[in-house]
Each structure stands twice: as C-alpha cells, then as structure tokens.
Amino acid sequence: MTESTSLSPPKRELDRLDVDHVRELLGEGSPLETALPAFEYRRSQQDMAAAVAEAFRDGGELLVEAGTGTGKTLAYLIPAVLSGQRVVVSTGTKNLQEQLFYKDIPLLRKAMKVPFTACLMKGRGNYLCLTRHAQFAMQPNFRQFQEASHFDTVERWAGITKTGDRAEIPGIPDRLDFWKGISARSENCTGRDCSEFERCYVTKIRQRAAESDIIIVNHHLLFADLMVRAGSYGEVLPEYDYLILDEFHQIEDVATQYFGLIVSNVRVEDLVRDCEEAWKTRAHGKRVSQAQLQLRRLRNSGLELFESFRGRDERYRLEPKALMPAQERLRDSFVKELAKVRSELSGIPTPDEVTVSLSRRASEIEMDLLSILAASDPEAVSWCDQRERSVALRSSPIHVAPFLQASLFERKHAVVMTSATLAVDDSFEYMGSRLGVATDRCMTLPSPFDYREQALLYVARHLPPPREKAFMDEAIAEIRSLLAASRGRAFVLFTSFQNLRATKRAFEGNLPYPLLVHGDAPRGELLERFRETPGAVLLGTSSFWEGVDVMGEQLSCVIVDKLPFAVPGDPLVSARIDLVASSGGNGFADYQVPMAILSLKQGFGRLIRSKTDRGVVAILDSRVANMGYGKRFLSSLPPYRLTYDRRDVTSFFEAPRAPSA
Numbered sequence: 064m065t066e067s068t069s070l071s072p073p074k075r076e077l078d079r080l081d082v083d084h085v086r087e088l089l090g091e092g093s094p095l096e097t098a099l100p101a102f103e104y105r106r107s108q109q110d111m112a113a114a115v116a117e118a119f120r121d122g123g124e125l126l127v128e129a130g131t132g133t134g135k136t137l138a139y140l141i142p143a144v145l146s147g148q149r150v151v152v153s154t155g156t157k158n159l160q161e162q163l164f165y166k167d168i169p170l171l172r173k174a175m176k177v178p179f180t181a182c183l184m185k186g187r188g189n190y191l192c193l194t195r196h197a198q199f200a201m202q203p204n205f206r207q208f209q210e211a212s213h214f215d216t217v218e219r220w221a222g223i224t225k226t227g228d229r230a231e232i233p234g235i236p237d238r239l240d241f242w243k244g245i246s247a248r249s250e251n252c253t254g255r256d257c258s259e260f261e262r263c264y265v266t267k268i269r270q271r272a273a274e275s276d277i278i279i280v281n282h283h284l285l286f287a288d289l290m291v292r293a294g295s296y297g298e299v300l301p302e303y304d305y306l307i308l309d310e311f312h313q314i315e316d317v318a319t320q321y322f323g324l325i326v327s328n329v330r331v332e333d334l335v336r337d338c339e340e341a342w343k344t345r346a347h348g349k350r351v352s353q354a355q356l357q358l359r360r361l362r363n364s365g366l367e368l369f370e371s372f373r374g375r376d377e378r379y380r381l382e383p384k385a386l387m388p389a390q391e392r393l394r395d396s397f398v399k400e401l402a403k404v405r406s407e408l409s410g411i412p413t414p415d416e417v418t419v420s421l422s423r424r425a426s427e428i429e430m431d432l433l434s435i436l437a438a439s440d441p442e443a444v445s446w447c448d449q450r451e452r453s454v455a456l457r458s459s460p461i462h463v464a465p466f467l468q469a470s471l472f473e474r475k476h477a478v479v480m481t482s483a484t485l486a487v488d489d490s491f492e493y494m495g496s497r498l499g500v501a502t503d504r505c506m507t508l509p510s511p512f513d514y515r516e517q518a519l520l521y522v523a524r525h526l527p528p529p530r531e532k533a534f535m536d537e538a539i540a541e542i543r544s545l546l547a548a549s550r551g552r553a554f555v556l557f558t559s560f561q562n563l564r565a566t567k568r569a570f571e572g573n574l575p576y577p578l579l580v581h582g583d584a585p586r587g588e589l590l591e592r593f594r595e596t597p598g599a600v601l602l603g604t605s606s607f608w609e610g611v612d613v614m615g616e617q618l619s620c621v622i623v624d625k626l627p628f629a630v631p632g633d634p635l636v637s638a639r640i641d642l643v644a645s646s647g648g649n650g651f652a653d654y655q656v657p658m659a660i661l662s663l664k665q666g667f668g669r670l671i672r673s674k675t676d677r678g679v680v681a682i683l684d685s686r687v688a689n690m691g692y693g694k695r696f697l698s699s700l701p702p703y704r705l706t707y708d709r710r711d712v713t714s715f716f717e718a719p720r721a722p723s724a
C-alpha cells in the first residue's frame with residue numbers, strides 16, 4: 064500500500080484520559096453493567112485498564128500478563144478509546160481481529176456513549192482487486208480445475224460486497240490458487256494509474272484507516288508496515304504513536320520472519336506468474352512468446368537450484384562458503400536468468416508501476432539469494448527450510464530486540480504489550496531480554512477462575528522419559544486410560560508429528576470415541592467438528608497449542624505428550640542457544656526452558672475458558688516431576704491442584720461438582 068501520502072496522527076491532547084474515570088468505568092456499579100449483559104466487576108481488569116491509561120498518558124512501554132478470563136480486551140480498548148488518539152491494536156490472527164471489530168468494538172460503542180471511529184484492516188492479499196478480477200473474469204484460467212465452482216461463488220460475492228474482504232465469502236477454502244491472481248497484492252497494483260483507484264477496496268480501507276481512532280490490524284500487517292517504512296517504500300498504515308500488541312508472546316516469531324530474508328521456489332513462481340500476466344496485457348506476438356520462453360527458463364533454473372538444497376533434515380544451517388560446485392553453477396545460472404527477465408521487462412513498450420515493480424522484485428530475489436548463500440552476517444543465521452512442496456532459503460536475525468527497539472519502541476509514544484503468557488518464574492526478564500522491552504513497568508494479573516476447584520494437573524511421573532524407547536507405547540496406554548476417565552472430550556497435544564502418527568495408528572478403529580486428527584482436514588474444520596461431536600478426541604500438534612477456544616464440557620481434558628522444548632538442532636534455535644552462551648548465559652536454562660514454559664502455559668490455556676469449565680491437564684513427560692528444571696515449569700503454571708495418581712483423575716470426572724482431594 065505505497066500509493067497514499069503520509070498521514071499524521073490526530074493531534075489531540077490526552078486531556079480526556081482520566082485514570083480515575085477509566086477505573087470507574089470498570090468498577091462495581093459501573094454504567095457498563097447495564098449496557099454489557101456479560102459485564103462483571105474484575106479487579107484485575109480494572110487494574111490493567113488503569114495501567115494502560117497511565118502508560119498512554121506518560122509514554123513508554125507496559126507489559127501485562129493477563130490470565131485467561133481477565134477481560135484484557137476491554138481493559139485496553141477503554142483507555143484507547145478515551146485517549147482520543149489514533150491507536151493501532153495488533154492481534155495474533157485475523158480471527159481475533161474480527162472478534163475485536165465485530166463483537167467488542169460495537170459493545171463498547173453502545174456502552175461508553177463516546178463517539179469514536181474504528182476500522183479493521185488486513186493485508187492487501189485479503190482484498191479483491193477490481194481490475195485483476197475483471198481481467199480474470201473475461202478469460203478464467205484455472206490451474207486447479209476443481210476451483211472453477213469456487214470462482215462462481217466469488218463472482219456472486221464480488222457483485223455485492225462492500226468491503227472486498229474475502230473473509231465474507233461463504234464456504235471457500237483458505238487456499239485458492241486463483242485468488243492470488245485477483246487479489247489486491249501490491250505486486251499486482253498499478254496504484255494511481257489504475258482506472259479503478261477511487262473505487263478500489265484498498266484505497267477505501269486506507270481512507271477509513273486515516274480517519275479512524277482505533278485501527279485493528281494483525282501482527283503480520285503491522286510488521287509489513289514496519290518493513291515498508293524501513294525500505295522507504297511508503298507505508299501501509301497511517302502514522303500512529305500509540306500501539307497495543309495483544310498476543311505479544313508471538314512477536315519474536317513474527318519479527319524473525321519479517322526482519323529476515325527468504326527466497327523460495329514459491330517466491331520465484333509468484334514472480335514468473337505475475338510476469339506472464341504482465342506480458343499478456345502489455346505486449347503482443349513474438350515479444351510474448353519470447354518472454355514466455357525466458358520465463359520458462361527462469362522457472363526451470365529456479366526449480367533445479369532449490370531442489371539441489373533438498374537434504375536429509377527438514378531444516379538445516381547453510382554455512383558460509385559451503386556450496387558444492389554444482390550448486391554454485393546452478394546459483395550463477397539462476398542469477399543470469401533473472402537478469403535476462405529484467406532485460407525483457409525493460410523492453411516492454413509502455414512500462415508502468417507493475418513492470419517496474421516486477422523488475423525490482425527480480426533484483427530483490429537476486430540480492431536476497433546472494434546474501435543468504437553468503438551467510439556472512441554474524442548477526443543472522445542462514446538456513447534451509449524444506450516442506451513437502453517448497454524449499455525456502457532463509458536468513459533470520461538471531462536477536463530481534465535491536466530491530467524492535469529501532470522500529471517500534473524508540474518511535475512510539477506508548478506501546479502496551481499483553482498476553483496470557485509472558486512471565487516465567489514470576490519474572491518478565493526472559494521476554495524483556497529477548498525482545499528488547501524495558502521491564503520496569505510490568506504487571507501480572509491472575510485469572511479470576513478458581514483453578515484449584517475447577518482443574519486438576521496430573522503428571523504421569525511413572526512413565527519413562529520421552530527419549531526412552533518404551534515411552535511411546537506406555538504413553539499411548541496412558542492416553543487410552545485418561546480418555547476412558549474423561550469419556551473422550553479431549554485434546555491430545557503432541558510436540559511432533561511422529562508421536563501424533565504413532566498414536567493415530569494405535570487408536571484408529573479401536574477407540575470408543577470419534578477421532579479427529581491434525582492434518583486430515585483444515586484446522587478450522589477440525590475444530591468445528593470437535594465442537595459439534597460429542598465425546599470427540601482431537602490429536603494435534605503445535606498449531607492447536609494456542610488460539611483455540613472451546614468452552615464447556617466438550618473439552619474436559621488436555622493431554623500433553625512432552626514438554627515443548629524447541630529442537631536444539633534447529634538452525635535458528637541452535638544459533639540462539641550459542642548467542643545466550645556467548646554472553647555468559649546457559650542456553651538450556653536461560654532460553655530453551657523459558658520458551659518451553661511459555662508454550663506449555665499456552666497449551667494449559669486451552670482447558671479452562673470460563674468460570675464453569677472444569678477439567679484435567681495431563682502431562683506425560685515425567686521430567687516435570689523428576690528433573691530439577693521441572694519445578695520451574697510447575698511454579699510457572701496456573702495454580703491447579705497437582706496429583707501424580709491417575710485415580711484422582713477418575714475421581715475428578717466421576718464427581719464433577721465435588722471432586723475428591
């Protein structure tokens with residue numbers, strides 16, 4: 064979104080932000096009580112709102128760990144609205160964005176009776192491009208034939224949508240090959256040269272954002288904006304001085320992705336496809352066939368290069384000067400093909416923003432590739448990331464704190480960072496040091512839930528440690544017993560697909576509960592089926608550890624196979640362990656353990672989502688009980704009743720309202 068001019072934030076003083084008034088609004092007998100049916104007084108929510116108001120007034124950074132059920136959304140939205148400033152609220156996912164915009168903001172508007180404007184803004188790829196859509200509709204060309212019926216749905220929606228946001232389209236899959244070609248990605252956009260510029264959905268959302276007090280984005284869009292600004296390519300978001308980062312525990316991963324480099328077969332394929340489209344509409348005859356030939360050469364050369372990096376490990380480090388001679392030749396020939404494509408582009412008779420952008424993308428791919436393969440930046444690690452259908456060469460910053468400080472903390476008047484999982488050992492030191500956040504202003508707000516009554520933590524300390532061969536068989540038997548006690552209704556969360564698959568093989572066809580397995584259907588569909596299927600058991604890996612909300616009895620048990628330690632052989636993890644060690648720390652104790660504690664806390668957070676939820680978390684990793692560092696895990700987790708005796712689990716489920724101690 065580079066086409067708009069810079070927009071200054073509204074210059075209003077924070078005179079409307081009275082901390083006592085913020086407290087009153089969330090206090091007992093508050094006017095919100097009548098306006099919000101579900102409102103109940105929560106001391107921790109009130110404290111958080113007051114702290115956010117103070118941070119806005121005084122400036123600086125505020126870290127808040129807000130336990131599940133604290134009501135942190137209202138606690139930051141109320142001072143944000145009352146501040147009268149433009150505030151960007153960034154969440155972890157598009158779903159959370161939508162929940163904020165369509166549920167929380169309207170409630171607040173009704174309850175507070177303070178006029179304010181708000182908008183929901185997603186990345187450009189979510190919006191329909193009017194021009195590209197019209198071109199595609201004239202001559203639809205489906206690489207995946209079965210997608211043709213989905214295009215009919217898109218067509219009907221395109222005729223009535225007011226926002227152009229694809230989230231409105233009912234029943235289409237997340238992955239839709241043709242969507243890339245008709246979406247408003249910046250790579251496809253001719254900006255002000257476009258005849259549809261005024262009607263364009265992206266233009267409209269940008270205008271709305273420029274007029275809004277509250278702009279709701281997700282972390283990916285936020286960081287895309289930071290990167291565009293850093294590259295002096297303009298901006299995605301209008302100027303703002305106040306930022307709220309919800310789900311802040313995700314920021315290190317997102318920052319690593321955006322502050323790093325990546326060149327993959329997918330990126331090359333996108334360039335080739337966009338070039339093909341550009342040539343079709345901008346040149347004729349021999350010129351087009353010549354360009355197509357050149358693009359085929361580029362595609363093939365890229366394929367050969369990336370395939371040469373397929374190795375035994377899914378993720379491995381790329382060392383400096385470690386390319387084999389054959390790979391060096393492939394790299395050089397790929398770079399030559401890129402140069403030829405650039406030269407073809409420069410021969411297009413009427414160059415415009417799209418062709419200039421294509422040429423720039425080809426140059427950037429070359430620069431990024433050479434930089435990644437040189438692996439000479441001591442503050443970054445170069446590595447190869449293989450998936451089933453892609454090979455990506457990456458360079459990732461080992462420490463993101465300096466980037467965050469330079470692009471966020473030093474530039475914004477106030478940054479509020481919150482999540483249900485930020486503290487380790489009752490301290491914010493880990494988060495502060497990893498992300499460069501000052502920890503002089505931070506607070507931990509306990510959940511209002513009565514965990515000792517509502518939940519039981521069972522540690523299977525009799526099981527062998529996960530490294531031992533006997534572990535998996537014994538763990539599967541343990542899971543079976545636990546599911547019998549909970550009558551299904553469980554998430555079984557694994558740290559690896561290997562263990563998930565072993566459990567799936569053991570349970571398929573002989574588990575007396577409906578079995579849902581990560582990978583068998585899209586995540587959203589699996590969750591929907593889990594909610595609707597009585598007694599269902601879901602086997603899942605990392606993506607089910609967080610951001611999943613299942614209230615009520617349907618989810619009564621969460622079983623965790625192993626402590627979620629990051630694999631030390633992973634190139635990024637090992638570089639970070641080395642960095643901690645080189646500054647006098649202990650990579651395991653100061654990095655891997657805290658990171659695993661935060662992940663485990665996220666997994667725990669799936670179970671108790673309301674005051675009436677009850678359930679059991681079972682950890683099958685006996686190291687929690689038998690190793691010294693296990694105490695750090697137990698003391699950082701919510702205060703569940705702890706047992707090592709599985710009979711307590713059975714008693715808990717047999718006597719749901721009065722569990723035996």
Ligand code: SF4
Nearest residue numbers: 192193247252257263
């Ligand atoms: S301005 Fe860009 S995104 Fe919008 S319709 Fe035109 S080409 Fe598409």
